[in-house]
Amino acid sequence: MDEDKRREPPLSAGGRIRDAVPARPPLYAIGGAGATAIAANVGIVYLVGAGPGNPELLTIRAANVIARADVIVYDRLVAREIVALGRPGAQRIYVGKARSNHTLPQHEINALLVRLAQDGKHVVRLKGGDPFVFGRGGEEIEALVAHDIPFEVVPGITAATGIAAYAGIPLTHRDCAHAVTFVTGHLKDGTMNLDWPALARPGQTVVIYMGLLGLPILCRELVAHGLPPTTPAAIVQQGTTAQQRVVVATLADLPGRAFDARLAPPTLIIVGEVVKLRDKLGWFHPEPGRAAVRPASLAAD
Numbered sequence: 001m002d003e004d005k006r007r008e009p010p011l012s013a014g015g016r017i018r019d020a021v022p023a024r025p026p027l028y029a030i031g032g033a034g035a036t037a038i039a040a041n042v043g044i045v046y047l048v049g050a051g052p053g054n055p056e057l058l059t060i061r062a063a064n065v066i067a068r069a070d071v072i073v074y075d076r077l078v079a080r081e082i083v084a085l086g087r088p089g090a091q092r093i094y095v096g097k098a099r100s101n102h103t104l105p106q107h108e109i110n111a112l113l114v115r116l117a118q119d120g121k122h123v124v125r126l127k128g129g130d131p132f133v134f135g136r137g138g139e140e141i142e143a144l145v146a147h148d149i150p151f152e153v154v155p156g157i158t159a160a161t162g163i164a165a166y167a168g169i170p171l172t173h174r175d176c177a178h179a180v181t182f183v184t185g186h187l188k189d190g191t192m193n194l195d196w197p198a199l200a201r202p203g204q205t206v207v208i209y210m211g212l213l214g215l216p217i218l219c220r221e222l223v224a225h226g227l228p229p230t231t232p233a234a235i236v237q238q239g240t241t242a243q244q245r246v247v248v249a250t251l252a253d254l255p256g257r258a259f260d261a262r263l264a265p266p267t268l269i270i271v272g273e274v275v276k277l278r279d280k281l282g283w284f285h286p287e288p289g290r291a292a293v294r295p296a297s298l299a300a301d
Contacts, residue, residue, distance in 0.1 A: 043070070043117040045144055047137050049130040049156015050074075052163050053266075054240040055081040062154045069124040071116050073109070077128040077266055086124075106136060110143035117149045128266075130158035134184050134209050160207045163239030163268045167246050168282030169275055171205050176273035179204040185211025185218060185269070192217050200225035205272035212267045216255040222271065223251050232275035237263045242286045248278060 051057040076096025131137030229252035
């Protein structure tokens with residue numbers, strides 16, 4: 001097709017030139033009876049994903065909003081190098097959570113974000129990984145919406161994709177995995193009552209967040225619901241950082257191997273045939289003696 005034909009206007013079925021579709025007006029020009037006015041002095045909350053651990057995996061957008069923030073509200077596993085990107089006068093508030101040890105309950109974190117924004121602050125809520133993947137980002141935004149607080153979500157590289165990449169384990173592969181399922185091994189009520197038949201289906205990769213303490217239950221139930229005991233599985237500690245450790249085994253022996261390796265949170269578990277590809281595709285080898293990437297909760301503000 002030559003240039004002139006590419007520029008011809010589209011024709012209708014009867015050979016007539018179609019009426020031009022009117023351009024959609026920009027969002028700021030769209031009004032409605034249900035629109036809610038926002039107070040002139042209200043601030044804004046940026047829900048920012050800090051990535052899987054390595055501070056160099058932070059997005060440019062995330063770095064920009066952190067640098068302009070009045071207040072940075074950050075979680076336990078966010079690297080201190082990322083928190084340090086805030087300007088010198090910015091307030092830093094640690095609200096990290098560990099198992100059975102929460103600096104602030106979730107409802108108090110929600111209230112804190114609302115209060116800071118109502119005071120006119122530009123707030124960065126900094127979370128490890130991506131805020132919408134087991135990060136309670138949806139709960140926090142619900143609280144902001146209920147109080148008419150403006151917000152923006154800045155996605156991050158989630159732990160599943162970042163850590164799997166650094167472990168040399170592709171989450172999908174045409175020869176062995178046509179689907180990926182993300183689950184959390186630590187549910188809201190403290191149980192591990194997962195949809196085991198769905199997780200044990202063949203041809204998929206299962207990625208489990210926060211599953212170290214429940215690893216024996218996880219492996220036992222996957223086998224009980226149909227996966228072979230020889231199914232490849234891996235557990236990765238502190239993925240993407242200089243302290244990354246990877247233990248590769250099968251469902252039958254992964255709990256024992258992880259125990260012998262004395263692994264500790266944070267970890268990510270990957271189950272499926274793709275784990276076998278690590279032998280060929282593993283590329284990240286932390287350098288001995290390399291400076292550690294420390295969570296901001298361990299650094300003095």
